[in-house]
Amino acid sequence: ETGVTQTPRHLVMGMTNKKSLKCEQHLGHNAMYWYKQSAKKPLELMFVYNFKEQTENNSVPSRFSPECPNSSHLFLHLHTLQPEDSALYLCASSQGHTNEKLFFGSGTQLSVL
Amino acid sequence: DQQVKQNSPSLSVQEGRISILNCDYTNSMFDYFLWYKKYPAEGPTFLISISSIKDKNEDGRFTVFLNKSAKHLSLHIVPSQPGDSAVYFCAASPGTSGTYKYIFGTGTRLKVLA
Numbered sequence: 019e020t021g022v023t024q025t026p027r028h029l030v031m032g033m034t035n036k037k038s039l040k041c042e043q044h045l046g047h048n049a050m051y052w053y054k055q056s057a058k059k060p061l062e063l064m065f066v067y068n069f070k071e072q073t074e075n076n077s078v079p080s081r082f083s084p085e086c087p088n089s090s091h092l093f094l095h096l097h098t099l100q101p102e103d104s105a106l107y108l109c110a111s112s113q114g115h116t117n118e119k120l121f122f123g124s125g126t127q128l129s130v131l
Numbered sequence: 132d133q134q135v136k137q138n139s140p141s142l143s144v145q146e147g148r149i150s151i152l153n154c155d156y157t158n159s160m161f162d163y164f165l166w167y168k169k170y171p172a173e174g175p176t177f178l179i180s181i182s183s184i185k186d187k188n189e190d191g192r193f194t195v196f197l198n199k200s201a202k203h204l205s206l207h208i209v210p211s212q213p214g215d216s217a218v219y220f221c222a223a224s225p226g227t228s229g230t231y232k233y234i235f236g237t238g239t240r241l242k243v244l245a
Binding site for chain 2: 022024027053058059060061062063066074108110116117119120121122123124125
């Protein structure tokens with residue numbers, strides 16, 4: 019098992035669809051993150067969960083809804099997305115302390131038609 | 132406005148030579164910096180980090196230099212190998228107690244030519 023696993027790897031959805039991205043970490047970490055990577059833009063932090071509590075919501079539109087049922091699983095629920103939401107969505111985890119490295123999954127490449 | 136900037140979108144280097152990737156930041160509160168490497172279809176993987184109390188950190192072929200007065204850091208890869216061809220991201224942490232918020236640059240695509 020790799021450290022951080024994301025499914026699906028690729029997703030194509032229409033603007034009226036509802037879909038969910040899943041992330042699972044097997045590292046015993048306490049913090050989990052969603053990042054968005056658009057072409058030619060920096061990785062943008064979307065959400066942070068630490069010990070299952072959301073500690074950061076970086077002004078993300080409500081059409082993105084995170085869920086963290088336990089410290090090993092993280093979901094990103096998607097509904098009524100826009101074409102500009104097409105991007106690589108990366109999940110990451112860490113111990114949950116300041117100044118430590120993040121472990122990333124391989125990402126979900128999302129295309130919104 | 133971007134707080135972490137990687138002004139070179141791409142870099143090509145001959146195998147065996149030195150690769151130097153640069154990163155500038157604007158926030159003087161940043162006190163911890165990381166470099167990540169990303170291959171296509173994979174997530175970023177951690178490469179090396181440096182705390183603001185140091186000006187250099189070395190790990191094998193990889194060395195990171197930090198110039199706090201210039202708000203500049205660089206990653207040196209010596210000698211460069213074809214397997215080093217990837218996109219390299221620098222990231223900075225505000226260092227406020229209890230925060231886990233890293234600010235990333237846009238990345239530099241390194242191509243090492245055999």
